[in-house]
Amino acid sequence: MYLTLLKLGRFFKDLSPVVTAAVALLLAVSYLALMLLGVNEKYDLYYKILTVLPAVFFLLWAAAKFLARRSQLKSRDFKYITNFFRTPEQFAGIFDQSIDIGKGSLKLLKKLEEKKNYKWPESEADMERVSSINAAAFRGTPWAGSEAEKLIRNLAMWRMNPQSFLMILDDTQDEPSENQPVFFSHILPLSDHGYHHYFETGESGDNEFDPNWMAEAGQPVKGLLLFTIARDPDHEAGKKAQSEKQLPNYLYAVAYHIQAILDYYPDQKYTTLYFQNSEKKFKRLAELAGFKKSRLVTHDEETVYVVSVDNCLCTE
Numbered sequence: 001m002y003l004t005l006l007k008l009g010r011f012f013k014d015l016s017p018v019v020t021a022a023v024a025l026l027l028a029v030s031y032l033a034l035m036l037l038g039v040n041e042k043y044d045l046y047y048k049i050l051t052v053l054p055a056v057f058f059l060l061w062a063a064a065k066f067l068a069r070r071s072q073l074k075s076r077d078f079k080y081i082t083n084f085f086r087t088p089e090q091f092a093g094i095f096d097q098s099i100d101i102g103k104g105s106l107k108l109l110k111k112l113e114e115k116k117n118y119k120w121p122e123s124e125a126d127m128e129r130v131s132s133i134n135a136a137a138f139r140g141t142p143w144a145g146s147e148a149e150k151l152i153r154n155l156a157m158w159r160m161n162p163q164s165f166l167m168i169l170d171d172t173q174d175e176p177s178e179n180q181p182v183f184f185s186h187i188l189p190l191s192d193h194g195y196h197h198y199f200e201t202g203e204s205g206d207n208e209f210d211p212n213w214m215a216e217a218g219q220p221v222k223g224l225l226l227f228t229i230a231r232d233p234d235h236e237a238g239k240k241a242q243s244e245k246q247l248p249n250y251l252y253a254v255a256y257h258i259q260a261i262l263d264y265y266p267d268q269k270y271t272t273l274y275f276q277n278s279e280k281k282f283k284r285l286a287e288l289a290g291f292k293k294s295r296l297v298t299h300d301e302e303t304v305y306v307v308s309v310d311n312c313l314c315t316e
Helices: 002-012 017-037 045-068 075-084 088-095 124-137 147-160 192-200 233-237 240-264 280-288
Strands: 099-102 105-108 165-169 181-190 223-231 270-276 304-310
Touching: 075 240, 075 280, 088 099, 088 240, 124 147, 124 165, 124 181, 124 223, 124 233, 147 165, 147 181, 165 240, 181 192, 181 240, 223 240
Parallel strands: 105 304, 223 270
Antiparallel strands: 099 105, 165 181, 181 223, 270 304
16 A cells, blocks of 8 residues: 555655645545545554554655745756755855855856846836746745736736846757747845835745845845745746756846946845745755844745855955
8 A cells, every 4th residue: 555655655656746736635525435435444543543643744745845835946956956056155256256155155257147148127018927926836835826826916017127027048949939938037125114014923924925025225224135046847847857957047047137226226235135935855955155144034934044244346
C-alpha cells in the first residue's frame, strides 16, 4: 500500500494543490465509507491508524503546497544556484561583481547592464500580459486572483510609478515584435505611511495592497518592497531541461530593477530592501544575497527578510 502511495506521490508532486487536495479528499472519503460499511471493524486500533495515515498525509501535503507555492520557481532552480554559488562572494558573480554583498548589506558598485530583452511596460497591453503571468503563477495559492483582478491592481501601481514593473522578453522569436514577456519583477517604493500600513499594522495583504502606499517621484522612500517575481509557467513547462539555468538571469534582472528604481529617486542613496517569503528554498537564496531575517510581520504572516542598500556606485 505504501509503495503505491510513494508512486502516487511522484506522479502528483508537480500538479496543482487543487489536484492534490482532490486526491486527499478522495482517500479520506473512501476510508470513511469503508468504516461506515464496517469493512475494517475486525481490525485493531493500530491497523486502523496505519490505514488512515495516507489520507492525513495527502491532506497535509495539499495544504502545504497551497500555502507555499509562489512565483513558479521550483526547487531545482534553487538547487542550481546553491550548487554553483555557495558563498555571497560567489553569488556576486551573477551580477558581474557589480554588487558587494555583506551580512545585512548590499553596496551597488557600478551600473548594471540593461539587457536587450528587458522591457519596461509602456502600455495597458503590456500590463495585461504581466497580469496574465501574475494570475497564472499564483493560481492555487492564497494570492490567487483572476487576470482582471490582477490587472486592476497592477495598473494602479504602474501609473503611480512606471518603473515598478520590469519584464524579460522571450527573444528567441524570428520577429522582435513576436517576443512576449516570460518573466517580470515587481518592486514597490514604500512611503512612510505605506510602511506603517503594510508592516506595522498589517491591515492588508498583497492582494489588497493600496497603491497610495507607494512613494511618488520626489518623495522620501522608506524602503523598497520586492513585491513579486514570477515567470510564465506555460512558457517554462516546455523547457524543463534548461529552465533552472534561467534563475541567475532573473536575479540579475531584479538587481538591475532595484538600481533603476533608486535612480527614479535620485536623492535616495541609502534604503532598505524588504523581501517576504516563508518557503525554505528562499531562505538560502536570501542569505546568499545578504538578507537577514527580521521580526516584521505582515498580514499574510510570511517571513520578512531585510537588507540595507547603498547606491554609492563606488569601490571604496
